[in-house]
Amino acid sequence: MSEPNYRWPARDKRRVMGTRVNRIDGPAKVSGRGKYGSDINQPGMLFAALLTCPHAHARVRSVDIKEAQALKGVTAVEVMSGPGTVIQWAGTEVAAVAALTEEIARDAVRRIKVDYEVLSHAVKEEDLKAAGGRSKPAGEVLVGDPDDAFKKADVISEGEYGIPVLQHCCLEPHGQVVMWKGDTIEYWPSTQNVSGIGGDLAQSLSIPAANVHVRQDHVGGGFGSKFSADRWGVVAAKLSKASGGRPVKLFLDRRTELEIAGSRPSGFARIRLGARKDGTIIAWESQSWGTSGPGGGGVAATQLPYVFVNIPNKRVNHTGVITHTGPARAWRAPNHPQASFLTCCAIEDLAAKLNLDPLEVFDRNFQYTARPEVYRAQLRKAAELSEWEKLWHPRGQAGPGPVKRGLGIGVATWGGLGHASDCRTTIHPDGSVEVELGSQDLGTGTRTVIAMVAAETLGLSVGQIQVKIGDNRYPPSGGSGGSTTVGGVAVSTRKSTMNALQKLLEAVAPALGVSADQLEAVDGRIQVRGNPAKSLTWKAACQKLGVKPIVEMGRNDPKNPMGMISQGVGGIQIADVSVDVETGVVKLNRLVAVQDCGLIINPKTAESQVYGACIMSICGALFEERIMCQQTGRFLNADMEFYKLAGIDDIGEIIVHLDITPEHDARGVIGLGEPPVVPGIAAIANAVANAIGVRVPRVPLTPDRVLAALEGRRA
Amino acid sequence: MKRSKDPESQAQPKGLSRRGFIRGVGLSGGAVGLLHPEGEAAPAPAVLGPGPVPITLLVNGKPHKLEVEPRVTLLDALRDRLDLTGAKRVCDRGTCGACTVILGGKAVYACSVLAIDAQGKPIQTVEGINAGGRLHPVASAFVNQDALQCGFCTPGFVMAAKAFLDRNPNPTLEQVRKGLGGNLCRCGTYVGIRQAVLEAAKQMRGGARNV
Known part of the structure; x- marks a missing residue:
């Protein structure tokens, strides 16, 4: 059989796509059952707290962690900005402590003594004249002849306008639970980048990316600020290792979140x-x-x-x-x-x-x-x-x-062009369907969209599709930035489910006495095209697979959008x-x-x-x-x-x-x-x-x- | 007397007064005197803390015995000790409402109530009102109206909305807009939330389950 026609069904032929579907992770979120990174509680888990710098510009002379280490319940202390470090903004992480409880970790942070040489700072930019040597001109862009055009203009309008720095203010702060035991790291971050963030952490720790297992069911907001492992991810891993591999939870407090996390x-x-x-x-x-x-x-x-x-x-x-x-x-x-x-x-x-x-x-x-x-x-x-x-x-x-x-x-x-994305579809002989992608749902409805595309392609209902995202062991999918997710996952899901369906049609064609290309999946049945009388239920069709499930991949390549995305x-x-x-x-x-x-x-x-x-x-x-x-x-x-x-x-x-x-x-x-x-x-x-x-x-x-x-x- | 005006202190079990707590965590005598000028004359209460003290929280109908330092908030006790993570920690300073639970029938910010002060009153969390895999009408309306995105503010909103509807079973849109002013959302789900609260009110008046 030739490559299937992956193109979207015509508008009037769609049964699922284009309809108003409740988000499939809604019940988990509204009931409090859904787990975010900051909700993860692991056996033996430690809590970490950060010491941050109160000065906008300072040189660290010394950091004394002895009293913090001596506090009962403290398992590890890491210095993040050692002597000689020049701090460039207030809120910069100086040290981190892991302890049996968050209260003890905070007490220990207060026992750390840092000696700073405070340097002069400048934190404002509204007045360009006051910026002096802090100004970095970017060079002029000139098109046409503006001077001449202004001379010829009937009217010249002038104005000055300003829009300040804003913060992401994600409701779930940045952070993670991380467990570095032996050679491997179990990592539960709050991220927009499930497939990529493990490699980022691994690089900072000089361990193989393959040794980092990332999991995240839900993320409490990102808005562009949650792609990398960050210093708090790295230090949490080090604290875990230094505490004998016990899991460590480290999430930023609100002040720090606003000051440094975006x-x-x-x-x-x-x-x-x-x-x-x-x-x-x-x-x-x-x-x-x-x-x-x-x-x-x-x-x-x-x-x-x-x-x-x-x-x-x-x-x-x-x-x-x-x-x-x-x-x-x-x-x-x-x-x-x-x-x-x-x-x-x-x-x-x-x-x-x-x-x-x-x-x-x-x-x-x-x-x-x-x-x-x-x-x-x-x-x-x-x-x-x-x-x-x-x-x-x-x-x-x-x-x-x-x-x-x-x-x-x-x-x-x-x-908004769809990013690179791979998807794996498994059709089991009992008729159940899994669709797996190393993607994430920022609250945009990504899970639901994946289920809808799969259901559309397989002639099933949304509830019959098990969408599995949020794990870097699933096929890789891009980070969610630039409005690229929906296009990426929709195409990879479409191709993967269509490839799987083709295999299923080939398996059931003999039973229906026609060739596979005369079959279609509609309304929970595999039928001879346009002839519902000659059909098998989805379940009966899948039973023809015997014991071996169908596993098929699909890929979105942004360089070859095939008319499915733009x-x-x-x-x-x-x-x-x-x-x-x-x-x-x-x-x-x-x-x-x-x-x-x-x-x-x-x-x-x-x-x-x-x-x-x-x-x-x-x-x-x-x-x-x-x-x-x-x-x-x-x-x-x-x-x-x-x-x-x-x-x-x-x-x-x-x-x-x-x-x-x-x-x-x-x-x-x-x-x-x-x-x-x-x-x-x-x-x-x-x-x-x-x-x-x-x-x-x-x-x-x-x-x-x-x-x-x-x-x-x-x- | 100041204490008699404080409804929360009336519900406390014997020997666990707010004054005792404050002394227990080691504030200076001067500070105690400022807060409670009558303190000098009162009989000395049992000192609690600063180490962990045994407490009992009545959460979703079940008593839970645990040991926490007196400074531990109800929110941290629920999340870290009881693994009830529906209430979220966001601002941790009584502003955003993401940690809203219902304490003694009243919506409270769990980040701003000490766990030891939450004893003796029923505590309802978002897990409790949605127990057994059945969604409470408020929660179910949030799904129907797509009143959530990232979902991090959602459990707090659901609890605030439930407490609001318990007192205002037939609200106008205007009342919903005022009544849920104690919660913040970053994704911008307020349009759906307004509709969800009105839908839930209708459902609950129609005899749907009302926990």
């Missing part, structure tokens, strides 16, 4: 736009800056102008600012939310300056994007759902009364806010998200991704920011009381519209985790400007910033 680069920019009277942009000039921590960095200037990449005349400069702060990690759609905010605010300000409806100005400039027609259609849809025609007014003309309503637009783009989506969001100009409080009335998405396997969990992304944007627009103190060098709000996230009453109404159409469906599966988290901050910031008549240059749009912007106007 942040998103900030982005500030002065942007100048030259345009014609009708709003067509002819020139872009930006000087941006920001920080990713000790490396400088900041939002990637290559992302500016965002989406409107083909503006003909551009001058783009960026300066990274070095700070003594915890380093950045990939954060759900790296660089995109910041770049969208900076770009869309500048365009909205241009529209206001020209007294034009921003709907018209965005639409006109979509000519500079990779997919003008997609954006135009999405903008029309978002305008309709947000009642733009009825509710929009020119900037600042919100009418009398202290509560001003306004609307604003944000745009997005993302890739990449590149847009996305438009429109925010509707009310701002009390007496108190400065911004209330989100509504956020409309229009998102193209390719072929959607499970609309239910896909919509949840968009709802969640919108809520994350609301957090970033109105509440979240890392606040550094230049006096102490510390992260002032490294807790959940003052590092503010939106609560259930802060989010208004969210309207999600997925572009599920034949044209988009034909593109195949595309990742959806990241694109909808991009445009919301821009949309909300623009809605506030529209409502109150002035630009609040920095997010989050806290009452003090709103009032200050209003004062500036009056002054």
Whole structure:
């Protein structure tokens, strides 16, 4: 038989894919039965605690662990930043202790004496002039002739905008349980990277990757910050070994989690736009800056102008600012939310300056994007759902009364091509089916999507598929980053289950008196194509296998997507806010998200991704920011009381519209985790400007910033 | 008297007062005096700790005897000593609600209650209300409405929602939005949670099992 046709069934032929399926790990999670890394309790398990550095910049002179070692119940102490180490950010791990209980481990940490030579620090980057020698200019990007274009422009609009460092703030902190006994390591991390993290740990410990066994049923959030084993993984393994191979649990406390386990680069920019009277942009000039921590960095200037990449005349400069702060990690759609905010605010300000409806100005400039027609259609849809025609007014003309309503637009783009993934399907003679991948479900619904693809292919129900993920002994699958998981696992599962089915059809063909290529799997039966009367039940068909199960592999190769996956989506969001100009409080009335998405396997969990992304944007627009103190060098709000996230009453109404159409469906599966988290901050910031008549240059749009912007106007 | 206003101290077994605890863990006399100005005149209670002390927790209908240091929170006792890991440790400072359990009929943050103070009152955890493989109507509504993603805040939300519905069996959407303000989610599942609580309310009013 030739290679099976792996292509997705036609839309009208799908029985499982495209239906709204409850996530299959839901019952385990809602009942508390599901085990996360931090829930693992092993016999004889020890608890570890970290000593972290209180200084943002310091040289370690000495570390004295004797008193800690002497404490009853302590089994091992490891120094992580020995004498001579220069600490570059507060919260850096200095030593770790393993003990019989967490309380004893914490007591022991307090007994460690560290002598620091405190060095001068700099933790702020908002003011580029103050950065001095900490500035790292990235070099100019020049396209066309911006100077000439600005001269020819009918109008020049200028603005300054800023978006701060945010933290991942995963609810499950980073950490692991690890047991290093003899030559082998049993490892229960909290990770986005089940197939890869074992090798990372092994490399740090100079042992063979094959000796590390990784297991993880569930992970309590990652958002881009949980790919590597990290120093806490390495030290936990060493503590285990030093404690005779007893398992060690080490998870970061909340302050440390926020200080060192991941942040998103900030982005500030002065942007100048030259345009014609009708709003067509002819020139872009930006000087941006920001920080990713000790490396400088900041939002990637290559992302500016965002989406409107083909503006003909551009001058783009960026300066990274070095700070003594915890380093950045990939954060759900790296660089995109910041770049969208900076770009869309500048365009909205241009529209206001020209007294034009921003709907018209965005639409006109979509000519500079990779997919003008997609954006135009999405903008029309978002305008309709947000009642733009009825509710929009020119900037600042919100009418009398202290509560001003306004609307604003944000745009997005993302890739989302499925990553490399291998899948193994086993059909047992009793009819049970196992599908195994070294993947992980971050809460995006990966398990459910795998089950749905397998069920679709085998003509079974979702409940008949046993999905096994979260173990590095299963065939390898990529880490979950870049919205690459759904495409990767969907294709490898499709191919693997189809290969297995082909073997089954070959085995049962003689019994049905036809050749295998005349058979199909439908509704729990193997039948002669189009003839349910000539069929076997799934169970009876599998019994024909005798004693030997079918085991077949399937692989997604991103270089050869075979029309089953693709990449590149847009996305438009429109925010509707009310701002009390007496108190400065911004209330989100509504956020409309229009998102193209390719072929959607499970609309239910896909919509949840968009709802969640919108809520994350609301957090970033109105509440979240890392606040550094230049006096102490510390992260002032490294807790959940003052590092503010939106609560259930802060989010208004969210309207999600997925572009599920034949044209988009034909593109195949595309990742959806990241694109909808991009445009919301821009949309909300623009809605506030529209409502109150002035630009609040920095997010989050806290009452003090709103009032200050209003004062500036009056002054 | 200050103590008489504190409902939690009334339920404590003999010899296990909060004052005794505070002295037991070795705070200075000055601090005790500040917290309890009447302390000087009261008879000296038994000193507890700082080492492990025997306690009994009534969890999901069963008494559990264990030995913990007086400083151990109810959350850590449940998670580390009883392997009841449904309640999660997230902020560990009474902000996020991921550790919510029901203590004496009231939703509490288990990270902010000491295990020794949780004695003598029934403690319900998310495992308890979903025992025997049957989902409580609140939990089942969370699945139906896809009111979860990573799921780490979910058990806390389920318990907070159950306690909320026990007191407000017929809430409006507005009441749900206010009533569950004590829990935080990072994935952004609030849209589903709102719907789930309303669905559960309907189910529970309709005579479904109500633990």
